[in-house]
Amino acid sequence: xxxxxxxxxxxxxxxxxxxxxxxxxxxxxxxxxxxxxxxxxxxxxxxxxxxxxxxxxxxxxxxxxxxxxxxxxxxxxxxxxxxxxxxxxxxxxxxxxxxxxxxxxxxxxxxxxxxxxxxxxxxxxxxxxxxxxxxxxxxxxxxxxxxxxxxxxxxxxxxxxxxxxxxxxxxxxxxxxxxxxxxxxxxxxxxxxxxxxxxxxxxxxxxxxxxxxxxxxxxxxxxxxxxxxxxxxxxxxxxxxxxxxxxxxxxxxxxxxxxxxxxxxxxxxxxxxxxxxxxxxxxxxxxxxxxxxxxxxxxxxxxxxxxxxxxxxxxxxxxxxxxxxxxxxxxxxxxxxxxxxxxxxxxxxxxxxxxxxxxxxxxxxxxxxxxxxxxxxxxxxxxxxxxxxxxxxxxxxxxxxxxxxxxxxxxxxxxxxxxxxxxxxxxxxxxxxxxxxxxxxxxxxxxxxxxx
Ligand code: UD1
Numbered sequence: 001x002x003x004x005x006x007x008x009x010x011x012x013x014x015x016x017x018x019x020x021x022x023x024x025x026x027x028x029x030x031x032x033x034x035x036x037x038x039x040x041x042x043x044x045x046x047x048x049x050x051x052x053x054x055x056x057x058x059x060x061x062x063x064x065x066x067x068x069x070x071x072x073x074x075x076x077x078x079x080x081x082x083x084x085x086x087x088x089x090x091x092x093x094x095x096x097x098x099x100x101x102x103x104x105x106x107x108x109x110x111x112x113x114x115x116x117x118x119x120x121x122x123x124x125x126x127x128x129x130x131x132x133x134x135x136x137x138x139x140x141x142x143x144x145x146x147x148x149x150x151x152x153x154x155x156x157x158x159x160x161x162x163x164x165x166x167x168x169x170x171x172x173x174x175x176x177x178x179x180x181x182x183x184x185x186x187x188x189x190x191x192x193x194x195x196x197x198x199x200x201x202x203x204x205x206x207x208x209x210x211x212x213x214x215x216x217x218x219x220x221x222x223x224x225x226x227x228x229x230x231x232x233x234x235x236x237x238x239x240x241x242x243x244x245x246x247x248x249x250x251x252x253x254x255x256x257x258x259x260x261x262x263x264x265x266x267x268x269x270x271x272x273x274x275x276x277x278x279x280x281x282x283x284x285x286x287x288x289x290x291x292x293x294x295x296x297x298x299x300x301x302x303x304x305x306x307x308x309x310x311x312x313x314x315x316x317x318x319x320x321x322x323x324x325x326x327x328x329x330x331x332x333x334x335x336x337x338x339x340x341x342x343x344x345x346x347x348x349x350x351x352x353x354x355x356x357x358x359x360x361x362x363x364x365x366x367x368x369x370x371x372x373x374x375x376x377x378x379x380x381x382x383x384x385x386x387x388x389x390x391x392x393x394x395x396x397x398x399x400x401x402x403x404x405x406x407x408x409x410x411x412x413x414x415x416x417x418x419x420x421x422x423x424x425x426x427x428x429x430x431x432x433x434x435x436x437x438x439x440x441x442x443x444x445x446x447x448x449x450x451x452x
Contacts, residue, residue, distance in 0.1 A: 015046035015107025025439035083110035127152035128159025177438030286365035293325035301335035315345035366420035384425025386416035
């Protein structure tokens with residue numbers, strides 16, 4: 001039932017990088033329904049590095065969170081439990097009409113679980129995706145969040161079959177489209193050309209510096225300004241994420257005073273050979289974009305080594321630009337594989353901003369990734385994607401899009417890349433309802449449902 005004076009309050013939850021591009025158009029759509037609907041943004045703080053976090057808020061015009069839980073990193077159990085404990089207080093204070101969660105990260109399931117136990121309605125955006133691989137933490141998060149949800153918005157038709165098979169009533173499910181593609185289509189004009197990012201990162205002869213190799217933002221408990229590189233490529237307007245808006249934080253105290261549960265060990269970045277932008281910008285084959293962060297790919301040193309060896313081989317024909325997730329950097333370092341970066345054909349970058357990544361993918365010959373979101377983004381952009389996973393929860397990117405699953409087998413990876421290089425990579429098409437208006441459909445339906 002709507003709250004006081006006929007108004008409705010929706011608490012929207014974000015926590016990690018892939019949530020931000022999903023929530024941006026939803027919050028915009030909610031603004032069209034103000035003041036009848038009040039949307040409050042809660043950020044759990046699962047991701048906290050500047051480049052994984054504030055940079056996206058700034059670029060995507062997401063308002064600073066109304067409430068920041070500042071949980072930081074930890075084991076799955078500790079992180080999830082910490083989010084739950086802190087989110088319970090939010091629900092007690094805010095008394096919302098519903099909680100809206102997006103995607104499949106730990107913040108998604110943690111907040112859904114708290115809301116369910118408190119009898120608060122739950123709305124899940126990006127429901128029904130299934131990899132059928134329960135060793136993926138996200139698969140557990142998806143299944144359980146969907147079970148708990150009262151309204152489920154899907155991005156592809158197969159999702160309804162998945163939900164039905166798990167006993168979820170089809171009446172709760174709305175095929176609304178893909179909010180991440182809303183953001184992509186709205187942002188294309190602002191994509192930063194790959195040339196700009198590569199030249200900023202690899203001025204000829206200067207190499208990939210020790211500082212630039214670090215993630216851009218501060219660790220919790222310190223107030224370290226973004227590195228010059230990250231600032232120039234991810235924060236052209238300066239650090240505008242309002243520290244003051246993150247409640248309970250006052251400069252010069254730490255940006256996130258909450259204790260991080262498992263501090264990132266300080267990374268002593270590898271010194272690398274100088275990188276020449278021309279290697280990446282003037283190569284006859286173009287360049288590949290690489291991202292890697294799944295535990296299944298980076299946690300086991302033997303698997304990681306096999307992957308990096310394969311990528312080293314590929315880089316001889318196709319130079320690789322590699323924006324690195326902090327956990328991957330740590331894993332490469334701790335596995336003693338840092339010499340991977342010495343290769344002049346591989347340009348390692350800190351995590352880059354959304355507009356930079358959009359430009360980097362758009363201009364690429366092929367994208368090599370284990371990300372879920374990038375499988376969809378490359379499909380929307382019409383760029384071949386070679387997915388370094390055995391399965392995908394986004395099968396429409398295989399059947400209609402540009403995605404090819406190759407797993408971690410070196411031969412299969414090489415074959416996928418060779419196909420893209422020969423110009424025979426999938427061209428695909430943008431799926432139905434990935435039209436830039438998913439968030440509007442979701443919010444219109446949601447308001448009617450809440451009123452109903
Ligand atoms: C999380 C999501 C994953 C998503 C990914 C996108 C879960 C289970 N996983 O994975 O689905 O694809 O985000 O990035 O929710 N770290 C930092 N700085 C940060 C954040 C993380 O250094 O801002 C490091 C920490 O060492 C941390 C590790 O990365 O322990 C992993 O972070 P975590 O949020 O647990 O999972 P991701 O791998 O980022």
